[in-house]
Amino acid sequence: MKRLAQEARVRQGVVDYAEKHGKSEAARKYGVSLSSVKRWSKRYDGTWQSLQERSHRPNSHPRQHSEAEEAAIRQAFVKAYARYGWDGVYAELLKGHGYTRSFGGMYHAATRMGLGWGKKWKRPSTAARRYPELTTPGEKVQIDVKEVPYCCLKGAAKRDGKRLYQWTAIDECTRLRYVFGYEEHTPENSADFLGRLLKVFPFPIQTIQTDNGTEFTYKFISRTEKVRLKRLWQTKGLHTG
Template sequence: MNSISHSTRYLPYETSTRFHAVKLYRTGVGVKFVCRRYHISKASIMRWNKRFDGTRDSLLDHSHRPHTPHPNSHTDLELKWIRDLHKRNPHISLLEMYGKLKTNKGYKRHPLSLYRVFVRLGFSSKAPSTKKPYVPKPYHTPDKIGVKWQMDVKYVPAACYTGQVPQKFYQYTVIDEASRERFIYPYLEQSSFSTVDFLKRAIAYFGYKSRVLQTDNGAEFTHITKTDRIHPLDSLCQKLGIVHKKIRPRTPRHNGKV
């Protein structure tokens, strides 16, 4: 269920809707017909008709703020206590303020009531963060070919097919970071067997093998769970003398070229 924020709980009718509804009603059309056409209530059309003086400004929405405060709301004296206490100690926490108000001033409100006033007055109960913002390091792209390849696999949606193809395909892609030359090949399954076969085809296509092969952490490239077994791709890389480098989890920008 979608929740409605505090600022959008009241959804007023547009001024043009009010204007045309009142104009139509004043032509002598029945109020039921006007209500059905503009999806409004009879009380609304009567209220707008009473306010209408021929201009659109007379139908603008008025403030819905009550003229008198709620009888259970904080008094001016209590608000003064909160402001003065926060002024003397700007970094005071909510619980510390509640304890001082209750001990020194006889404050009897609920802590949540104090929290709402705390937020409404623009005070923050959190100390300023000392954590340094994350600054991504510049990515070093090799200058020579054959230094690093990026490999990835993607499901090919049916909208990309030509004609009626009953099978589902997965496109394997490898790209040389220096030359940006790529090699792609389709497979019927996304598995370690397809990955090993694709790497062999890529080496045959480029005519050389890369020093580093960079992939993500998918099951077709590495074991997801901890195990003593060697992944077929790692086994092939060890035989060929290729360093298999896996990017940081949930960081696809590290493999952005492919």
């Protein structure tokens, strides 16, 4: 039997004795204060559960979160927790809600409100993720460039000490992949790869996504100059992401 239940049973015996012999006599016999016997007798409803120890936590605190602050925490939690965790929730509160309390204060308030993974809050399924699954072939094609490791080179390329770079295009819907290699990491090769890609893929391409490297765009180093690849996909009517 748990300790709290044992204490409640003892209190039940004290109250039963007080009803038969008086509260003062029960206090003397069991060595407890008369005020405790009176308090237990007042709470007693015939079951030992009514005499269990109650929480001593205060019902309110002068610095407790207001209703507006709790509402802001809920909004920030729904918006940021699934993707960025508690750090993202706190950043969202500071940026979007004018929150002035500490991270620890926010966390304790949120857990007291029942926020966090559990029965009420479950991790969203893949159907509700931020980037939904694409269902149309060619809707988005990712292009990236990687240097081929030296240990993977063979024959003349390895003998002459050359460097090879692999351009890779992957369709997010069908996972169809096209790969081509070049000896130089240049925008001209990106444009050549795009031309080959448009001929090879069996369906039209709507959007191309890259990492915005200088082999794809100059937008971070020049406001006016455009690489050949940029001009090419504009003439083809492609969107970039």
